[in-house]
Amino acid sequence: MNILIPVDCNKRHEAIICAIEDLSYWAYVELDEGQIVNCEFFKDKKESNCWIDYAVIINETDYLWDFKQKNISVLEAPTQKSIDEIVEAFLLGKLKTLKV
Numbered sequence: 001m002n003i004l005i006p007v008d009c010n011k012r013h014e015a016i017i018c019a020i021e022d023l024s025y026w027a028y029v030e031l032d033e034g035q036i037v038n039c040e041f042f043k044d045k046k047e048s049n050c051w052i053d054y055a056v057i058i059n060e061t062d063y064l065w066d067f068k069q070k071n072i073s074v075l076e077a078p079t080q081k082s083i084d085e086i087v088e089a090f091l092l093g094k095l096k097t098l099k100v
Contacts, residue, residue, distance in 0.1 A: 001031040004048070004055045004072075005086060006062075010041035016081045020062045027083055028052075034091050039083065056086055060098050074098045 006023035007015035015027055026045045030038040042048050045066075055067050056075045067074050075095040080086045089095050 002051055002053050003029045003031065003087070003090065004045060004052045005029065005077075005083060006057065007041070007083070012039050012083065015041075015083055017056065017058050017077055017086060019058050029083060029087060031087065031091075036083075036087060054090070056090070056095065057098075064098070 005027040007027045008018045010025045025041040028040045028048050054073045077086050080089045
């Protein structure tokens with residue numbers, strides 16, 4: 001399972017989700033059996049060239065058209081901030097699915 005998250009920095013344990021227009025990096029998080037196995041950061045999401053299962057955004061007012069074009073499911077993390085909080089909420093099914 002691969003998740004893409006717009007974040008404010010490229011430090012795994014310090015990165016905080018932010019609005020797409022304010023992002024500094026995209027965090028590309030790879031999950032395997034409920035564990036983070038890899039977390040990479042990219043300035044541009046096109047740099048990843050990897051399969052993306054879900055994009056997690058801070059709220060539904062973010063620009064979602066790119067995800068719609070690529071049939072990527074979009075989830076909202078309105079209260080979760082760190083990558084770990086977002087992944088935990090994802091695994092527990094606590095993120096809101098947005099209709100894109």
